[in-house]
Amino acid sequence: MAEIDPWGVLDIKDYTRLFEDFGISPFKDLLDQIENPHLYMRRGIIVGHRGYEDVLRAMNEGSTFAVMSGFMPSGKVHLGGKMVMDEIIWHQRMEGDAFACIADMEAHSVRGVSWKQCREIGLNEYIVSLVALGFDIEKGHIYFQSENKKLLDLAFEIGTKAIFSELSAIYGFHSDVKIAHMISVLVQNADILQPQLREYGGPKPTVIPVGVDQDPHIRLTRDIASRMRMFLVEKRLDKDLNPYISIRAKNKPLQVFRGQRGEAPFADSGALEEIAKRIEGQKKVYEMHIDIFSIEESESESTMRAIEEIVRDVELGYGGYGFFLPAATYHRFMQGLTGGKMSSSVPESYIALTEPPEDAAKKVLQAKTGGRVTVEEQKKLGGVPEECTIYELLISHLIEDDDYVKELFEECKSGKRLCKECKVQTAELMVSFLKRHQEEREEAKEVLRQHEIYKQWFR
Ligand code: SF4
Structure with a gap:
């Protein structure tokens, strides 16, 4: 593939x-x-x-x-x-x-x-x-x-x-x-x-x-997040395999401390009653849960979402989080430029956004490629871009145009593109990306320094 x-x-x-x-x-x-x-x-x-x-x-x-x-x-x-x-x-x-x-x-x-x-x-x-x-x-x-x-x-x-x-x-x-x-x-x-x-x-x-x-x-x-909800809403099947929706309180209503922090995890019987009132249609209300029947299969997703919205809204009204x-x-992980994993303890394996562009260019020129051992072999068999750190840099960070990436991929696979030139081109793209980014970093510093909230971090 x-x-x-x-x-x-x-x-x-x-x-x-x-x-x-x-x-x-x-x-x-x-x-x-x-x-x-x-x-x-x-x-x-x-x-x-x-x-x-x-x-x-x-x-x-x-x-x-x-x-x-x-x-x-x-x-x-x-x-x-x-x-x-x-x-x-x-x-x-x-x-x-x-x-x-x-x-x-x-x-x-x-x-x-x-x-x-x-x-x-x-x-x-x-x-x-x-x-x-x-x-x-x-x-x-x-x-x-x-x-x-x-x-x-x-x-x-x-x-x-x-x-x-x-x-x-x-x-x-x-x-x-x-x-x-x-x-x-x-x-x-x-x-x-x-x-x-x-x-x-x-x-x-x-x-x-x-x-x-x-x-x-x-x-x-x-x-x-689920444990911090007051209610669990689930789609279920009854014994005749008809779908129904169950709303289940997670804790006993006795544990309610309304209006105080910490009440969120506890269900309130008043909340369950309110949910029952707001949900139309055929339902059965129990002490700790409600079952809603006659769900049309074709509308079950939208019905489920509408019910979840009601439950969330009631939960918020009772001090819950409703998450x-x-x-x-x-x-995917980016490969390290030297092959294997990218590691912060091996500076050659990664390119920092703040490093001198010429240093980054050197790393690119020394990076592991998916090329063959000899030029002749590469011309004959083509490269392996799927294993190439240069190709990864190009498609992840340096080339926007999808058609150009496809062209490059085909050129590599067919042996038309050779690693030496490909690395030089990538190094140039990397230098111009880093130069532009580092100029933009200077502008960003200014913007942050002027900002009401963020300027304090520069003191
Ligand atoms: S030609 Fe380019 S993309 Fe293909 S293996 Fe060589 S460096 Fe990688």
Whole structure:
């Protein structure tokens, strides 16, 4: 298949297996519903998703949705970080409420980065590049975890729902784990759910663009979001296989403390009664749940959504969170330029957005390609772009035009294109990209320095 797929990579089979095992859906199935997909979407660089349908529906209907992701300030901002930034910015341009977090609590607790370094790296590497790439600071939100009181309150609340054994199963925590490390996990869960707080116009569908390795974290947060709901709405089948919808209270009404913080996890019998009143049609109301019958199969999706909206609205009225399960898009890992994984401890393996363009050009010229051992062989057999770090740079960061990428792919496969010239061309494109980006970074610094909220970070 790779022969005819210019976006393909040889390890795509591994992703497919990963997806089957963990229930991630292929992103390409949604492509025809997206009006102007980002090149990462068109080219299969965003390879999978979890629950993106809610976000897409909101985007297409013009209703509210959010995008959020975070950056750990423990090293240079490189092209891998740029991928996440591009995805945040694309969703912001699609009218998403955009959140970008500097995960300083994580960097401090897990990597031992000092608070001072967290501030410097977070601001001068990540935030400046994010704004230079096009993040609109008037519309979006950028924050350091440690400075965000609402976030920390939410993390504490999440801590009432998360238990040690599940964190330990996911993150491999043992009895010697530092408590701050555990707290930083709760803070990351809060990062993901924060855009859905009422203060930010939530609840709303939210997408988290991440690498596939972050999926356990997404699954945990979806689980926690569900636990923080008062009611569970599910489509079920009765004994004659007719569909019905069940709304189930998660806790006994006795545990209600209305009007106080902390009430959200508890169901209120008044809330269940109100839901019953607002839902029309044939139903049975019990002490802890409601069943709704006579669901037309053809309308079951829209009926389900309408019921979920009513339940969410009532839940909010009773002090609940009404969270949507956070969605995620998963992009492929970029290979390191030297082959194998990109590693922050091997500077030759990555290109930093802030490094001198001539240094980056040298790395490109020395990068591992998918070329053959000799020129003759390459002319005869063609190159292997699917294994080529240069090709990856070109399709992920340096060439916008799809037709040109297809042409380049075919030239490589047919042996018409040779690695030496290809690397020189890529190095030139990389130099001009970095020069432009670094000029834009200077402008971004000025914009941030003038800004009412962000200028304090420069003091
Ligand atoms: S010709 Fe270019 S794309 Fe093809 S293998 Fe060589 S460097 Fe990679």
